[in-house]
Amino acid sequence: MFTIGICDDRPLCRHLLEAFIHLYEEEKGYLFDIYQFGSGEDLLEELNTQGMILDLLFLDNSMKKMTGLETAKQIRQSDSMSTCSIVFVTSADDYHQFMQVQPLQVVCKPGTQERIATILDKVLSKKV
Template sequence: MLTIGICDDRPLCRQLLEAFIHLYEKEKGVSFDIYQFGSGEELLEELNKLGMIFDLLFLDNSMKKLTGLETTKQIRQSASMSTCSIVFVTSADDHDQFMQVQPLQVLCKPGTQERIDAILDKALAKNTR
């Protein structure tokens, strides 16, 4: 079972992503633990305080304080989270800026069911090795 985090400062964007993931769960007969965060700071606080480990993170880049990229740089410094697959969900055109932190994928907002399915397929394949 994958543990998935969704981090976006817009509740509707988080809910849409979670709805895509739930459709995937029903279709494939799998189950995920899904957590939502409203900011990079909130996500980092939970990681530090609770020692949570995520297999897959969907991160918005344009958030109020910490961007998704800044959040990812901090996450990558953590030994327990260094192998976490990260997907940037962004409306930015410049996807090259994300390559420095080796994301699994950069997804243009709002994303589609097909793209989310492909990402979840990849994440599941990576975690069953």
């Protein structure tokens, strides 16, 4: 099973991304495990305590306490999550700051159905 995480402190943004992913599932005949997280802290706790491994993570940068970039740095240090593809979905203008954690892509919020579908195509082609 292909596992996707969505981490954003705004529920509406998480639900919109999940809706884009569900449209992709319907169009392509896939079924993903999708998990939502309201903060980087919640995400890291779930990964550390439950041993969850994500194949793809949509990550907001501007969150209340820990930023997406700080969260991504910790994820990159984890052996079990080292192969996770990270996509920043952000309103930040400075995309260069994210390159240190080797994101698959940086998407300007809120993203589009087409953009998310292209990302899913790319990640799934690597898994096959």
